[in-house]
Amino acid sequence: AVRLPLDNTAVAARLRRIADGLERPDGNPHRVRAYRTAADTVERLERPVSDVLGEGGRVGLELLPGVGKRLSQVIEQLTLT
Numbered sequence: 001a002v003r004l005p006l007d008n009t010a011v012a013a014r015l016r017r018i019a020d021g022l023e024r025p026d027g028n029p030h031r032v033r034a035y036r037t038a039a040d041t042v043e044r045l046e047r048p049v050s051d052v053l054g055e056g057g058r059v060g061l062e063l064l065p066g067v068g069k070r071l072s073q074v075i076e077q078l079t080l081t
Contacts, residue, residue, distance in 0.1 A: 005048070005049075005050035005053075005079045005080060006050075006078060006079055007048060008042050008043055008045055008048060008049050009043060011039075011042050011049055011075060011078050011079055012039040012040070012042045012043035013039075014078050015035050015036070015038050015039035015042065015074070015075070015078070016035070016036060016039045018035050018074070019032045019033075019035035019036045019039065022035065034066065034068075034071060035071070037065075037066035038064075038066050038067050038071045038074075038075065040066070041064050041065050041066045041067060042064075042075065045064070049061070049075060049079055050079050050080075052064070053075070053076055053079055053080075058072040058073060058076055059072075061075050061076065
């Protein structure tokens with residue numbers, strides 16, 4: 001069976017779940033906020049995040065507001081696996 005990439009809503013939901021898991025007393029609040037910001041960005045995209053990834057690779061994702069190198073890797077993994 002062919003696996004289709006996750007849609008933006010599903011990727012955003014997974015990013016928020018990761019943020020929830022990082023949100024603990026000894027956690028890094030900046031990292032939690034970064035995941036939530038990336039989730040908002042992905043959810044608001046006017047086209048599939050998989051298209052952004054397909055056209056520009058991880059670099060294309062890094063051009064999105066609130067998405068840096070590490071988060072682009074996470075989004076790529078979430079989108080494709």
